[in-house]
Amino acid sequence: MAFDRLLNVARKEFSDHITSRRFIIILALLLVISTISIYEGIGQYNDSLESYTEQLQQMQEIEDPYSSWMPQKPSIMYVFISMMSYMTMLGGILAIAIGFDLVSKEKETRSLKSLLSHPVYRDEIINGKALGGVAALGFAMALALAIAIAMLLVFSVVPTVDEFAAILIFGAVSLGFLLAYFAVALTMSTVAKESGNALIYTLVIFFAVSSLLPMFGMMAASAFAGDPPEPPEMGPMPKEIVRTASSGGYYTTSVSQDVVYGGTEDPAWRAYEEEMKTYVEKRRFISDVSNLLSPQMNYFTVAMAVTNPQIMAMVYSPYDTAPEETPGLAGALGRVWMNIAALIVFPSVFFAATYVKFMRMDIR
Amino acid sequence: MIRTENLTKVYNGKAAVDGLDLEVGEGDIFGFLGPNGAGKSTTILMLTGMIEPTGGRCLVDGIEVAKDPLKVKEIIGYLPEDVGFYGNMTGEENLDYFARFYGMDARKRKERIAELLELVHLDGVAQKAGEYSRGMKQRLGLAQALINDPKVLFLDEPTANLDPEGVREYRELVLALAGEGKTVFVSSHILSEVRAVCRTVGLLAKGKLVAQGTLDEVARTLAPSDGDAVRIVVETREHLPALEDPEIVAVERNGNRAVFLAKTDIRDRLAASLFSQGVHVREMRIEEPDIEDVFMAIYRR
The missing domain is CATH 3.30.70 (Alpha-Beta Plaits)
Structure with missing residues (x-):
């Protein structure tokens, strides 16, 4: 019976969401942009595939037994990389739009008092509201993925089982990101007396964790890591290696220094290289810890691991010239386990705060 | 049917309800009188299991409300002051949502809702509750309070938004419900309203019960004293x-x-x-x- 009551609330909330003008407009926008970017992504994928086939043919013609280089087969997951950028913006807005007035509106219209006069516990109401919101966001995400897969099939791009699994994981990670902002909006809706204030508070948090926090992370990294080590005065010149991975409006740049040895190994340079490595890792650790509080950064990191494991491997191993083998999905996800955990912890903390506040709320 | 024992509710160090001892018999129409801010609504919120008392206890049909609020809610109906609904749903949909909490099957819900909407003259109204006038909301509020055919009905300022015809119908309805053996607890600051329907009254001032009994008894108790003259x-x-x-x-x-x-x-x-x-x-x-x-x-x- 208790579950029936919770489901009753969740069913009503889900129905309210998917029939609300606000949800329909933002979802439609999300789907249209998604469709266009998937279409473009498929075009790029086909071009890459064509180039890959040509390279393979050339290699067969050359028949060089000493060449260890092999062209890399493009993955259809590249198609989903562009999804990340609008998911962090439009998806975030969608999540905020369905959550910011879930409780405050009930206070404003006094429907909460009517609801609470019937046999239902407060925790069933707030859990039902959360469940209804999660279901609505899940529905939106499922719709976006279904359209993407349908388009792949229409253009005769058939995902393998591994790729299909990666698509599902990408969907789950994206949903996790949406839940982060839904949870923030729901908390603010419970804390604020008016929906307008709840929206403002939510947007402030949204911009703080998406823009300010990464900036603070960089500043903290500079402040705590100190100055980079000085290279030895004599010896071979260091060569800067700059790797840039770009995707959907995001750019990750890892800068490292490698040393060109003149045939002999200089102990001073080896020591310098070790110091530099420690310095860069220290900076990255501080920055990464700070970024764990940002759902955008966590989403970006995890989604990149799913859609483009090789770039993630390069980002995480700046001192290796290139990973010899393309890392598997499980390996890539293993590297970003802290970001996955953060994507789970972030909404959980806000849901818990909402629960506590709602249970103690004065309903006079 | 309704009993409170030293019922107390303190907000920010100030007692909104202060050691209230009250008793309302089965089938009675009880008027809970008092000026605004006397603690009437707070008392009702405790009696309906929506807030917990700071001290004392209250019982409805022998059930201690704070210990088993859900069981109490199953046998009571409550019309809050300035009642609110889900504006994106029709009156029928609002009632259906509430009715589901009582485990009523679809057929029973449909029958009960049709019966109640007819009772409050909202049958055939297709507009959303968000477009209702205050009087219509009040009538829908009465219907939602009756959705589970309650033993005890709590009405908080029930005629506040009703027109004279609505008030007349409300009075007839309350008398009819009491005739069926239901206990009706009417909270109001309007004496004439309580006088028109209530058999017994309790007067609350600054969170304390000043007097309880029939209106004449209460008036005599509170009249300026001439001794026994x-x-x-x-x-x-x-x-x-x-x-x-x-x-x-x-x-x-x-x-x-x-x-x-x-x-x-x-x-x-x-x-x-x-x-x-x-x-x-x-x-x-x-x-x-x-x-x-x-x-x-x-x-x-």
Whole structure:
């Protein structure tokens, strides 16, 4: 019976969401942009595939037994990389739009008092509201993925089982990101007396964790890591290696220094290289810890691991010239386990705060 | 049916309800009177299991509300003051949502909702509750309070938004519900409203129960004290002569009219005395304390 009551609330909330003008407009926008970017992504994928086939043919013609280089087969997951950028913006807005007035509106219209006069516990109401919101966001995400897969099939791009699994994981990670902002909006809706204030508070948090926090992370990294080590005065010149991975409006740049040895190994340079490595890792650790509080950064990191494991491997191993083998999905996800955990912890903390506040709320 | 024992609710160090002891019998229509801010709504929120008391306890049909609020909610109906609904749903959909919490099957829900909408004259209204007038919302509120056919009905300022016809229908409905054996608890600051339907009343002021009983009992209890004296109003056609009686304590004269303050009811003796003096009596009655004045005095405290 208790579950029936919770489901009753969740069913009503889900129905309210998917029939609300606000949800329909933002979802439609999300789907249209998604469709266009998937279409473009498929075009790029086909071009890459064509180039890959040509390279393979050339290699067969050359028949060089000493060449260890092999062209890399493009993955259809590249198609989903562009999804990340609008998911962090439009998806975030969608999540905020369905959550910011879930409780405050009930206070404003006094429907909460009517609801609470019937046999239902407060925790069933707030859990039902959360469940209804999660279901609505899940529905939106499922719709976006279904359209993407349908388009792949229409253009005769058939995902393998591994790729299909990666698509599902990408969907789950994206949903996790949406839940982060839904949870923030729901908390603010419970804390604020008016929906307008709840929206403002939510947007402030949204911009703080998406823009300010990464900036603070960089500043903290500079402040705590100190100055980079000085290279030895004599010896071979260091060569800067700059790797840039770009995707959907995001750019990750890892800068490292490698040393060109003149045939002999200089102990001073080896020591310098070790110091530099420690310095860069220290900076990255501080920055990464700070970024764990940002759902955008966590989403970006995890989604990149799913859609483009090789770039993630390069980002995480700046001192290796290139990973010899393309890392598997499980390996890539293993590297970003802290970001996955953060994507789970972030909404959980806000849901818990909402629960506590709602249970103690004065309903006079 | 309803009992409170030393019921107390404190907000920010201030007692909104202070040691309330109240008893309402089964089938009674009880009027809970008091000025705004007296603690009436807070008391109702505790009785309906929506907030927990700071001290004391309250029982509805023998069930302690704070210990088993859900069980209490299953047997009560509550019409909150300024009732609200989901504006994106019709009246029928709102009622259906609430009815589902009682485990009613689809057929039963449909029948009950149709019956209630007809009762409150909202049958056939297709517009969303967000477009309802305040009076319509109040009537829908009454329907939602009755969705589970409750044993006890709590109504908080039930006629606040109703037009005269709505008020008349509401009064008929309350009397009919009491006729079915339901207990009705009406909270209001409007004396005339309570007077029209309630059999017993309780007067609350600053969180404390000032008096409880029938309206006359409460008025007598709260009237300015003359000890056990009786006020007898006399009006004659001719000049009112001086009347002698050992029971008379004081006389306020005004031409042919006078108010005698007597130790007992001496109307028979006064009538005989006036008759023997050939004076025609136009009016002779015991003056009851004016209930409006008594309540206003409490409200102004």
